[in-house]
Amino acid sequence: MTDIVPIPIVVVSGFLGSGKTTLLLRMLKHAKAEGLRASVLMNEVGSADVDGVMISSETASAMLARVTEGCLCCTKKSELSGCLMQLAEAQPDLILIELTGIANPEEIVEAMSEPELQDKVMLHRIVTVLDAEHAIDYNSIFATDRELVHTLRRQIEVADVVLANKADLISSKTAAKLDKMVRDRNGVCSLVLTVRCDVKPSLVLEGVTVRSNASGIGTHYAPPVRVNAKPAGVVRSSSPAPAYSMSGTGVSSSAGSPPKSAFAKLPVIQTQRQSYSRVKTVTIYPGTACPVSRRTFEAFFSGRGNACLRAKGFMPFGPGGALMLFQMAGKRIEWQPTDYTGEPYFVMIGIDLDHARINNEWEKLTRH
Numbered sequence: 001m002t003d004i005v006p007i008p009i010v011v012v013s014g015f016l017g018s019g020k021t022t023l024l025l026r027m028l029k030h031a032k033a034e035g036l037r038a039s040v041l042m043n044e045v046g047s048a049d050v051d052g053v054m055i056s057s058e059t060a061s062a063m064l065a066r067v068t069e070g071c072l073c074c075t076k077k078s079e080l081s082g083c084l085m086q087l088a089e090a091q092p093d094l095i096l097i098e099l100t101g102i103a104n105p106e107e108i109v110e111a112m113s114e115p116e117l118q119d120k121v122m123l124h125r126i127v128t129v130l131d132a133e134h135a136i137d138y139n140s141i142f143a144t145d146r147e148l149v150h151t152l153r154r155q156i157e158v159a160d161v162v163l164a165n166k167a168d169l170i171s172s173k174t175a176a177k178l179d180k181m182v183r184d185r186n187g188v189c190s191l192v193l194t195v196r197c198d199v200k201p202s203l204v205l206e207g208v209t210v211r212s213n214a215s216g217i218g219t220h221y222a223p224p225v226r227v228n229a230k231p232a233g234v235v236r237s238s239s240p241a242p243a244y245s246m247s248g249t250g251v252s253s254s255a256g257s258p259p260k261s262a263f264a265k266l267p268v269i270q271t272q273r274q275s276y277s278r279v280k281t282v283t284i285y286p287g288t289a290c291p292v293s294r295r296t297f298e299a300f301f302s303g304r305g306n307a308c309l310r311a312k313g314f315m316p317f318g319p320g321g322a323l324m325l326f327q328m329a330g331k332r333i334e335w336q337p338t339d340y341t342g343e344p345y346f347v348m349i350g351i352d353l354d355h356a357r358i359n360n361e362w363e364k365l366t367r368h
């Protein structure tokens with residue numbers, strides 16, 4: 001007998017700039033090498049979709065859907081089921097969802113349980129990427145935004161896999177603190193220290209196989225097995241030993257495969273709250289002949305504290321004015337070459353960002 005098997009979904013969550021797109025790119029590369037057709041749903045809290053530009057140049061065979069200007073877990077939740085229906089129609093072997101850095105993944109799971117989606121898609125894994133350099137301090141840094149603190153906590157509590165990413169930037173002492181912080185919140189997840197999300201792809205994609213035909217009939221996908229029967233909202237402290245741990249010098253793995261999503265069939269908590277309250281975004285289009293130097297541009301973001309948690313965009317600071325991908329995460333700035341050929345722009349994301357003030361400051365800077 002053959003069954004129509006729902007398409008597995010991997011949800012990638014984690015705070016702004018932690019490394020979600022880095023992980024997504026790795027998983028897409030792996031999927032392609034394995035002959036898996038992956039579709040992607042990207043969500044950006046602002047109006048400009050920098051990550052979507054990076055993903056589209058990486059995913060020749062995949063279908064890409066984008067939701068911008070809001071968070072799929074709250075303000076844009078009503079769009080999620082339509083997007084997933086659309087992506088499912090193309091019968092990919094896998095759907096990857098990259099959430100905004102301020103999204104609560106449990107809300108996505110809730111939306112997936114809508115009747116029209118139930119036999120089309122199923123949760124495979126929730127993977128949360130942490131910025132190992134800063135994650136321990138989030139509670140104190142964001143103390144004034146209770147919704148955000150709750151969201152960041154839930155990102156860890158409901159994850160099947162937690163990547164403590166940016167391990168190149170932390171000491172072993174910080175790694176030990178991080179290990180404890182994650183384990184206090186989630187005793188069952190696989191927890192791995194990573195640099196640039198370099199993780200064994202099987203930890204995320206094990207069990208995902210090529211669907212044998214376009215209708216999905218005859219696939220060998222094994223449905224998730226719950227490893228934890230406690231209701232959502234309960235901190236899972238006593239639990240089976242994780243398949244991977246973060247102790248010692250880094251990753252260690254034990255025998256056996258990592259668990260399928262523990263969260264797939266947990267009772268859903270109906271929550272009405274927004275996942276953040278004070279995080280705002282500003283997008284600036286400086287024009288093709290940007291009148292400031294790269295150094296002045298970089299200085300524009302410094303000293304802003306929580307008012308600039310993340311910035312990214314495309315600016316003409318490459319050789320001969322070529323566009324470069326600009327990334328600022330955790331106060332660190334990176335520049336990379338890009339295929340993007342559109343108009344230069346950058347996005348700033350921060351707490352209580354004042355749109356008019358940022359615009360004024362930018363204009364003032366460019367007049368000198």
Ligand SMILES: Nc1nc2c(ncn2[C@@H]2O[C@H](COP(=O)(O)OP(=O)(O)OP(=O)(O)O)[C@@H](O)[C@H]2O)c(=O)[nH]1
Pocket residue numbers: 014015016017018019020021022023051100101165166167168169194195196197310312327328329334
């Ligand atoms: N030093 C260091 N930088 C990293 C690592 N992983 C990612 N980055 C950099 O961190 C920045 C943010 O990475 P992304 O993958 O875009 O993070 P993200 O979570 O998708 O960001 P948003 O979706 O915009 O919130 C980029 O400049 C990356 O190159 C790492 O392990 N170490």
